[in-house]
Amino acid sequence: MTTKKNKFWNMEKTSEKTATINIYGEIGESFWGDSTSATSFARELSSLGEVDELTVCINSPGGSVFDGLAIRSTLVNHPAKVLVRVEGWAASIASVIAMAGDEIEMALGSMMMIHNPLTFSVGESKDLRKMADVLDQVRDSLVDVYEERTGIDREEIIDMLDEETWMDAQTAVEKGFADRVEVDDVVNIVASAEGLQVNGVPMPQFKNAPVTFEQPKVAENPIENTLPPAPQAQQTNDEKGDDDVKTVEELTNKYPNLVNEIAENARKDERERMKNIEDIAKPGFEKLVAKAKYEEPSMTAESLAVQMIKEEKEAVENQMKDIHSDAAALNQVGNTGDPLEPKKKTSALVDLMNQMRGGQ
DSSP: OOOOOOOOEEEEESSSSEEEEEEESOBSSOSSSOOOHHHHHHHHHHHTOSOSEEEEEEEEOOBOHHHHHHHHHHHHTSSSEEEEEEEEEEETHHHHHHTTOSEEEEEETOEEEEOOOOOOOOSOHHHHHHHHHHHHHHHHHHHHHHHHHHOOOHHHHHHHHHTTEEEEHHHHHHTTSOSEEEEEEEOOEEEETTEEEETTEESTTSTTOOOOSOOOOOOSSHHHHHOOOOOOOOOOTTTTTTTOOOSHHHHHHHOHHHHHHHHHHHHHHHHHHHHHHHHHOOTTOHHHHHIIIIIOTTOOHHHHHHHHHHHHHHHHHHHHHHHHHHHHHHHHHHHOSSOOOHHHHHHHHHHHHHHHTTOO
């Protein structure tokens, strides 16, 4: 069975010579897997024909490093003027794509994050050393991009990557990662059960995600929280207080059409939330997807995408710990003071290697 590839972008012509590209959600198919996403992106961009101006809107937690680097190169090499707008957050490789802009603007309240690349590898010690060298080379490629755009000293950028650096809109401008803050485009920052969310994507999924924003108060009743102030009528002293609405039942009786409209909008939003979750669902995350759909109604598709990324990252870290642990056990087998009999020693090594391969 062929696995459906999730498309994380949308392109459309807005006039004869202009086009808009929206990049929302996880970039590519995984952090380390082979992907054709960048090729498809380039092909679709070419199909737009001749355009003089591209507007690229980004709200993404990152994803595949190699897809991101290829997409940036595609945009840089395109003859059109590229305007990048960060509409929520541009984290990890999404920040590299943002660097393709001839002009980069940050929505008020948006964030940008840069950190070191991550991957997963299994093999002998020489294989792991080789992969570490590859990661350093990938990091150097990221540094090249940031250095060219910002003019910041190379060693300072490496320190920023090591620390997983978060920047609000104004800081990104001050450091040269963006050109201006767009005050007319305000990011929606709210508190939820998962913590702080930026345009539906939770922030605390990375180790240094900021937690200092003032969180808005949320009413216990979601209907009460979304209603505009009730219209005020001119009242005499004797009439004041007669039209006060204090309960949902009173509100329903007094403004039935308004309540029905709110309820219908809520149902529409929930159907859209379910569809978006199903569109990004990945094999192996069935329990997490079910939890998002039925147990946590506040979880958006963007929130789910970041949660899946987090679990993938934790799985990689656990695999690496197991590899180091197994390597230590292997050294103990080879260096014990009381040598095993040849057959027992061979059996121990075979069992250990099978364990490292997952018992296959």
